[in-house]
Each structure stands twice: as C-alpha cells, then as structure tokens.
Amino acid sequence: MRKVVNNGAIPLLCASCEGRSTGVCSALDCDQLVELAEASRKTAAKSGAALLGEAERIDRYANILSGVVKLTKTLSDGRQQIVGLQFAPDFLGRPFRSESTLNAEATTDVTLCSFPKDAIERMMRESPELERRLYRQALNELDEARDWMVTLGRKTASEKIASLLLMIAHHVGPSTVAGRNSARFDLPLTRADIADFLGLTIETVSRQLTRLRNDKIICIENNRLIIVPDLRRLNARAGN
Amino acid sequence: MRKVVNNGAIPLLCASCEGRSTGVCSALDCDQLVELAEASRKTAAKSGAALLGEAERIDRYANILSGVVKLTKTLSDGRQQIVGLQFAPDFLGRPFRSESTLNAEATTDVTLCSFPKDAIERMMRESPELERRLYRQALNELDEARDWMVTLGRKTASEKIASLLLMIAHHVGPSTVAGRNSARFDLPLTRADIADFLGLTIETVSRQLTRLRNDKIICIENNRLIIVPDLRRLNARAGN
DNA sequence: CGCGGGTTTGAATCATGTCAAGTTAAGTGG
C-alpha cells in the first residue's frame, strides 16, 4: 500500500484535493484524513463508463472530484429513468446496504477518489462529524428528489426542460455568470440523458429546446453549449 | 411540565407506545427516553388537518403513532404533487433546517407524539445511535423517492395505479393477508390524493381503477376497501 | 468522400387531460 507522508498536517495527497474543503473529507481531522488517504485511490473514468451496476455488490464509496455522474433505474422492459445527478464534490454511495439498487454512470469524464466501504463505515462509527456530514448530504438529496417528483409529476414538457437548465446552471455554479442573471455552461447530458431525466422522449426534448431558442430564452451553440441571457425569464418558464 | 415516573425502567408514557419498539425511540436508552418523554406531547389530528405548512417555522418533530401523513408540494399556480407518504412509526420532520419546504397533512385520522426541535437535536448530538437511526430513515425515504421518480417519469397511468396499490399493501403490512399472495386494505387516500401522488387527474385514476376491477385484478368495496386476490397479478400490472 | 452518432423536424396516433353530466353514499334537518 502506498505510503502517505504525515508531517502533522494534512496528507500530501489531500492537500491539493478539490474535495478537501467542501466534500465529506472536510468533516475529518488530520489523523483521520491520513488513515483514509492510505486506503484511498484516485481513478478517472471516461464519459459513458459504468461506475456501479444495479444489484451489484458495493465495496467502495467515492468522492466525485470532477465531472457529473448520473444515477439511473431501469424497468424490466428497458424504460429508464435518471433518479439523480451528482456533481463534484458529492459523495457517491449508499451506506447501510450491501447491494446497489441503482446504476451509476459517468455522463462526462469524471475523476473519483474512492475508499473501501469498511474504512468509511468504521470512521463513521468513530466520527459523528462524518456521519452527520453524510446525513446532511442524504437529506439534501432527498430534498432534490422531492423537487424532481414535482417536476416529473406536474410540469409540462417545456417547464421540465426549463427546470433542468436552471438546475444545471445552479450546479455548475455562478461561474461564467455575467451580471448575476445570465449563465453559460456546457450541457453535461445528451438529449437521451435529458429525456431519461425528465421522463420524456428525445424528440420532445429537442422540440422544446428549439422552442426555448426560438423564444430567445436560450442560445444553443454546438448542440451542447447553452447560454441563458436572462435567468429570470428562464425561471418564469420553469413554472415556479 | 408533566412529571414522568422513572422507576429505572422505561417511562410509563412510552411503555404502551406503538412507536417504542420500531420507531426512532428504539434508539434511545431509558434515561434518554425519560428526558424526551418529559418534553413530549401526544396529539391527535383529524383527517385533512394540516400538520405543517410550506415555509412555516419548524419547532417540533413528531413520531407518527397511527394513521397516514402525506407530504405535498405546490406550484405557484396550484398544481400539487404528493412527494411522500408516511406511515406509523415514521419520524416526521426535517433536521438541520428551520423552515419547511413542504406541507404535511393528515390523510387519515392520525395520532402523533411530538417533541421540541431542540430536544431532539441535543439528543442527536449526544446519541450517535439516534442520529444513525434518523440517517437510516432518511436513506430509506430517499430510496422510496427515487422509486417514485421512476413511477412518475416512466410508467403509464395503469402501471402507476397498480404500483401505488402494491406499495400501500406492503405498508399496511402482511396483516389481513390470506395465504401470502392476497391483500385487503382500506385506501388511506381519496381519489384526489391518489391523483396528486401519481401525477394524474382524478378522472384518470377513477378510470384505471375501474379497469383493474373489470379485469378482476382487484375488488373495490365502498369505494375505499380494496381486495387484491392475487398480488402477483397486480405486480405484473405495475411494470416491474 | 462517405459513414455513424447525435440531433432536428414532420405527420399521424394515442394516452391523458378537460369539461360536463351523472351516480352513489353519507349526513342533516324536518
């Protein structure tokens, strides 16, 4: 196993880590960080790579360092639904369960920092801080899931699209914002992904996107780069 | 404040409590139970009573002792979506947040055992057991929410109805089951509630229910009592 | 240059929503 230097400060590996300040690791002190770092592994995955299969055994958890991961569920006849999107520095994994109930797949190139399941679970028992941090993330994911239930159940196709764009704009952060009310970002999802997320077909997604473009609510460049000149107008379309 | 006898055993109030063995209280030891019992309050609410409003201040949490509670969200134009159903002995409340982001309403007559927010939060800090118990419930609710996202996004109206009946059959428990594969239960929801839960209209709900009845998958008595002679056939209709 | 994945667009179809009557069941008061 790789040696990690502990000079009384945080491990070298973590010093430059994007997840250090905002991810679950922020709940750990130096000693714990060292311990975890010893067992950790940085990995990269290409867009489209499966990270976790339904009914697969879980033996590692991971922090997302960069990129976007989609969580999906599939019905027996192939219909698919994305049930969550995770952005850096989210924690990936479902404690207290040995089998996954969903699929995780990279929708962009991603980098992960993964740990053995039992290391995390031991530290959770020792550190209420860590457990609380994970508990909070679970509650946030629950809030998000419930927001999406409203979107899925009660919004029209165009409202769904607008809501998704808005959500992504928030998640990529207020980076690339000129004047607080505009946004500009690369879609981390294909049309098919968007359809799976919103419970629509790719055709409907496409049509609604061109509608938003025709109405000058958004500009689309290269099919993937989205520019929102006025987030308030987009918000009005989202039905909130 | 009411005095609770502590003879070294569990408080009298809790001794006969339905939530004692299975609810969050099961994570507490005698002393903690006594402490919580001192601040607790048993209340009853009629079907239809609002328990918690959106954007309302949260100052108490509660255990559901009996009955069913619906959690709803509403769009500005009045469209409503049920984002969760809670059955006894679920814990009602959203830790780490002072304002509610949803409405809670009794869909049947319910009895609750409520506690001040800060009492729970203090005990959570003192008892990792309790925090873990709540964390687990949050994860379960998250799993359920994600299952419903699939239902809302990808299932047809009749599959939605079948899924809901199945879910309720599971929740009321294997009580009233003759031979493991049949079920018989009172619907704790009106047609309007069902519609709000499944993202449908009451008319569609009604039509699909009569379709299931015509196909002999279910019997409906008094509009509320549902009998499922063969759960497997219902399951086949649910699209799993 | 052609090939393939991702995307857009069009026309026809279908599931669900909308609107409008009915029906049933449970009170309520005479």
Place this chain on the structure above:
DNA sequence: CCACTTAACTTGACATGATTCAAACCCGCG
C-alpha cells in the same frame, strides 16, 4: 322515515400534448 344537500366518485365526449414512426440534417472522423 323521508326529502335535501353535499362531497366523493364514475362515466362519457371531446381536445390536446406528448409519443411514435419516419426521414432528413449536421458534423467530426476515418
């Protein structure tokens, strides 16, 4: 015990938003 009211539910006819199927488009890449 019987009209009357009311809420919840069912049913029908019609409208419409989204899907389906089919074709064309775009663009990077070998």
